[in-house]
């Protein structure tokens with residue numbers, strides 16, 4: 001069983017009736033309900049909770065953390081960002097959605113500005129699968145079509161992805177690297193673009209399939225944890241060399 005925590009800043013749903021209509025219980029509950037089952041157990045956490053709902057014990061039991069934020073990035077406590085960062089380096093998977101591109105945790109893990117261009121114009125998005133053998137693309141067709149979404153356009157200020165799974169085309173002409181994987185320490189990271197709060201994107205079965213696939217891909221793998229230390233005693237005998245007299 002893969003344990004997922006779906007984290008949401010949970011702000012738009014409280015202040016915008018249109019968003020509340022689409023996600024009456026919040027984006028986090030819609031995603032959790034949409035990916036649960038088939039070996040995935042999904043809990044939720046929100047920014048207004050104590051320690052943003054991300055206590056040491058919650059994170060210790062989280063295999064994969066999903067992150068949705070937008071308005072309140074700067075109000076996320078640096079100590080919690082540090083804690084999540086350390087858990088990623090220790091092997092927890094992280095899936096960053098949509099406007100999470102500007103979250104403290106994503107920018108810290110990327111080391112770049114993570115800026116992009118955008119437009120809200122009720123336009124069509126087509127996400128082309130450009131790495132069809134990747135497990136995150138399992139069960140999809142050649143592309144996913146979303147009738148209405150916010151546009152995100154290049155240039156997207158990220159490091160070159162380890163793997164690029166999706167490229168989006170938008171009705172207005174822009175393109176965007178919309179599904180990117182990274183590895184940091186023992187942790188696997190997936191950035192996935194769709195999910196503007198005024199559109200029902202997280203009710204779309206194909207989008208939920210991608211997120212569930214990404215959870216399975218990002219779940220910690222049973223590897224050996226490296227040990228970083230001084231090695232004063234060599235594993236093999238080291239040939240002793242004569243002290244150089246400077247007369248080679």
Ligand code: ZN
Pocket residue numbers: 098099150195196197
């Ligand atoms: Zn948005």
